[in-house]
Amino acid sequence: MELPTAIPDAQVECTQLFINGAFVNASSGKTFPALNPANNKKLADVQEASPADVDKAVAAARAAFKPGSPWRRMDAAQRGRLLNKLADLVERDIAYLASLECLNNGKPYQFAVGDVHSAINFLRYNAGIADKIHGRTIPVNGDFFCYTRYEPVGVCGQILPWNFPLMLTCMKLSAAIAAGCTVVIKPAEQTPLTALYLAKLTVAAGFPNGVINVVTGYGNVGAAISGHMDINKVSFTGSTEVGQLIQQAAGKSNCKRVTLETGGKSPLVIAEDADLDQAALIAHNGLMFNAGQCCIAASRLFVHESVYEEFCKKSVELAKKRTVGCPFKCLDQGPQIDKEQTDKIMELIESGKKEGARLLCGGGKIPGPSDLYVQPTVFADVTDNMRIAKEEIFGPVQQILKYKTLDEAIERANQTHYGLAAGIVSKNVDTIQKFAQNILAGTVWVNTYAVVAPQTPFGGFKMSGMGRENGVEGVLAYCEVKTVTMALPEKLS
Structure with missing residues (x-):
């Protein structure tokens, strides 16, 4: 794979919260530094969200998910086309995104480029699933017609780690979007920059306002997402200790669905x-x-x-x-x-x-x-x-x-x-x-190790988490299954 030319002096373009299709300042007016671990220099001051900003992002996502909204009326194939358009834009800007990841995360540039390619693969794979989420008909008896529907679970909070920032953001985001959900994304405080730039690209791709929101900040932001009454599911990748807190908060609030990937000792x-x-x-x-x-x-x-x-x-x-x-x-x-x-x-x-x-x-x-x-x-x-x-x-x-x-x-x-x-x-x-x-x-x-692909279900046993991401299973995890049973008219004599 030929590497695109790196941009070691890449300028940070996006530092604000992304709510309802626009970049906005945090309600508190606070910021926090995004650092370059290679030299400990500050790359930018990023807006520091509070629980009040989470409320605004969730309200935008809830409004976008309302029955009759443009997002809910959108054909499933069109959701796939939006994800493919986003993949095109990420591919267009691969040198900038990889350089930004390299600066903010510290991984060697060639691996940052590989991560961006993986992000593109996740977007395209889940774009292809969007219009292939099917229910089934179930024989009950001759008096009834029974079928199932897979419906989007609703507003989803997605809390990201710092080790593969853009790749994992695209992995979680694309699965939720393919299912028809709306999202509130919280990137790790160490590595917020590529998620914010990705938010900018979602506007260019044509996503309706409120479908994708990004709030940057510390643990209080993740806690606000985990316990929010208007969030229907939370997906988290990170430490076991934080995963346990998220599961507790989800249960104590509205029993929201939870997918956790919480590390390993493999x-x-x-x-x-x-x-x-x-x-x-x-x-x-x-x-x-x-x-x-x-x-x-x-x-x-x-x-x-x-x-x-x-x-x-x-x-x-x-x-x-x-x-x-x-x-x-x-x-x-x-x-x-x-x-x-x-x-x-x-x-x-x-x-x-x-x-x-x-x-x-x-x-x-x-x-x-x-x-x-x-x-x-x-x-x-x-x-x-x-x-x-x-x-x-x-x-x-x-x-x-x-x-x-x-x-x-x-x-x-x-x-x-x-x-x-x-x-x-x-x-x-x-x-x-x-x-x-x-x-x-x-x-x-x-006879190999660490081969992970968008097609392969991924998740852990025991305290390594619950649920699966990637593959068809990863998209269906963002769905509820509804059973519909209908009485048939009396048979003609």
């Missing part, structure tokens, strides 16, 4: 028959991608005892080759997102050292224009009770555990509160099938 099993060069590369990319800031990261690596030391050696070689630096110049890894995350990573690295894990490489910071660059780190001799084996680190820290039998690996892999993803590298189909059937995870990868 196992990757390396079988004794695996090609070790291939396995080491799969494991390396599965953990180090996006500076380890990935919910599906292969952060518990179970390696068979017969190949353990050789695998560790190959993992260290890959980690030492990894480049870390300026996101517009470095091919592999930029800074972590902010000081809070970096401090958490470093604290967990220290816990690994203290609890007896063998540090093979890394373990510190790299001097740079900000204090957020972390060395690619590899630990061996990790045991299940160590914090680094139990807690989601969300950084470039690989933990390698040893196992003897497949049954043991599966049992230990399942001994976690999480269940988002898992993987196995093996040449034996029986090994593969046994693992896939017995592992408790929403996604299982075989």
